[in-house]
Amino acid sequence: MNIDQKLSALDQIYTLYNEVTATLPVACRKYCADCCTRNVTLTTLEGFQLISHCDQSSLGHLASIKKNLKLPRFQPQITTNQLAQICASGQDPPEEQHDHSGMPCPLLENRQCHIYRVRPFGCRCMLSSQQCKDIGYANMGDFTLTVNHVFLQTIEHLDRPGFTGNLSDVLAAFSSSPFRQAYASGNPTDQPVNLIPNQPLKILFVPPAHRERLQPILNKLHSIRV
Numbered sequence: 001m002n003i004d005q006k007l008s009a010l011d012q013i014y015t016l017y018n019e020v021t022a023t024l025p026v027a028c029r030k031y032c033a034d035c036c037t038r039n040v041t042l043t044t045l046e047g048f049q050l051i052s053h054c055d056q057s058s059l060g061h062l063a064s065i066k067k068n069l070k071l072p073r074f075q076p077q078i079t080t081n082q083l084a085q086i087c088a089s090g091q092d093p094p095e096e097q098h099d100h101s102g103m104p105c106p107l108l109e110n111r112q113c114h115i116y117r118v119r120p121f122g123c124r125c126m127l128s129s130q131q132c133k134d135i136g137y138a139n140m141g142d143f144t145l146t147v148n149h150v151f152l153q154t155i156e157h158l159d160r161p162g163f164t165g166n167l168s169d170v171l172a173a174f175s176s177s178p179f180r181q182a183y184a185s186g187n188p189t190d191q192p193v194n195l196i197p198n199q200p201l202k203i204l205f206v207p208p209a210h211r212e213r214l215q216p217i218l219n220k221l222h223s224i225r226v
């Protein structure tokens with residue numbers, strides 16, 4: 001699959017996710033951005049889509065990201081598909097170092113996202129049924145969490161050979177023109193610093209109670225060639 005086919009599949013995945021979540025009660029509103037922190041993670045495919053659609057003003061924001069790489073942020077040690085495999089084998093996953101500083105996402109200005117149209121899936125799937133500021137967390141139902149995991153696993157599977165990491169680290173990797181070119185040609189041989197290689201989807205994170213309800217969504221996901 002070449003990069004254009006992967007980007008097209010990613011758009012279809014986003015469209016399907018919008019359909020699936022269209023009827024959920026969602027309290028998220030414009031300028032509500034408490035969840036927009038430096039801890040967003042994504043795949044290189046989502047990062048490539050993001051930089052490919054940036055205008056001059058957004059590119060200025062991307063340039064500033066490299067200057068702030070010393071700031072705290074969540075940097076995952078394992079991918080979602082790795083986590084699913086570790087859990088399925090009965091092993092304990094490695095302990096991740098979470099960041100609680102709550103510093104704002106580098107792409108946020110005046111409580112607005114500079115790249116909203118091409119924001120990564122990790123941002124799209126933050127759908128709270130109550131305002132987070134009122135309850136202190138994002139309130140998502142168990143089935144929505146299952147759906148989110150399945151979509152995250154599918155996007156990771158699609159982006160191979162590619163990588164996963166924190167937004168700042170993915171965008172820093174793409175600021176290197178050799179990496180950008182190698183990635184676009186489907187052959188990113190060098191692993192960028194702080195990013196981890198994506199893994200194939202071998203087992204889904206789906207509790208037995210959600211299997212029947214999820215099946216029609218899985219059928220539609222399968223019809224998107226990933």
Ligand code: SF4
Pocket residue numbers: 027028029032033034035036126127128130131132133137138
């Ligand atoms: S997830 Fe919470 S903080 Fe983020 S937009 Fe929705 S309600 Fe606001």
Ligand code: SF4
Pocket residue numbers: 035036037040105106107108112113114115116119120123
């Ligand atoms: S990329 Fe945009 S939507 Fe995502 S956390 Fe940053 S500002 Fe928020």
